[in-house]
Amino acid sequence: MFSVVNYVFPHYDVTRVTGVEVKRVDKDGPITKSNPADGPTRDVYYINTQNDEGKIMVYRNEDTRWGFPFYFKFGSANLQAEAQAMGNENKLVQIKYYGWRLTMFDEFRNAVSVKEISDDVTPSxxxxxxxxxxxxxxxxxxxxxxxxxxxxxxx
Missing domain, CATH: 1.20.5 (Single alpha-helices involved in coiled-coils or other helix-helix interfaces)
Structure with missing residues (x-):
């Protein structure tokens, strides 16, 4: 039960956006030469970040729509544009996310919101x-x- 709470409920990171990208994926993950599309595909946005200590983290930016967990997120493209704009200006941002980053399984945290944060503000x-x-x-x-x-x- 503790793991469900840890996965589903929001967490916050203070970091800087270093880049953004879009990948076409299917049920097996990103479509590549070794993993051709074998079913319905969709675009998934990714936000690349690096905090002031040098730790790099990649966030998935995908709509949750009406599904579980219930964040009712519909504006992934808008969030991607906001993240890119903040990254271009090298602003310090707070990313609200849920999920885990499991490198072995290509699982990424899903960004729910990105907002600018100043140095004197305490993060959430x-x-x-x-x-x-x-x-x-x-x-x-x-x-x-x-x-x-x-x-x-x-x-």
Missing amino acids: HPILSWVFYAFLLVTLFLSIQFIRGWFDSEN
């Missing part, structure tokens, strides 16, 4: 995730106590 924190983690910990503790009560009462 995933407070809702922290609330759910606390709720899950309390639920786990109460469940363990409940189960222990079953075994203690059988003696």
Whole structure:
């Protein structure tokens, strides 16, 4: 359950956009010579970033539409243009995203929004995730106590 909360709920990174690109993909991933299209295809936008410590991260920028997780994101092309404009001006940005970056499986975090942030502004924190983690910990503790009560009462 903790992994579901970590994957679905938003997180924030403060970074700089270094480039953007678009790739044509199908169910097997990007279409290449070794992976020809074998079904419906779609365009997926990517945002390349590098933070001030030098860490590089690539974000997928794809619409969630009406599907799960429910971010109701429809403007990937607009978000891509915003990211590119901020990258051209080398602005510090805060990227709101969900998901994980799993290099081995070519899985990317999905960017939900990109906004300019100044050096003196404190970045956002995933407070809702922290609330759910606390709720899950309390639920786990109460469940363990409940189960222990079953075994203690059988003696």
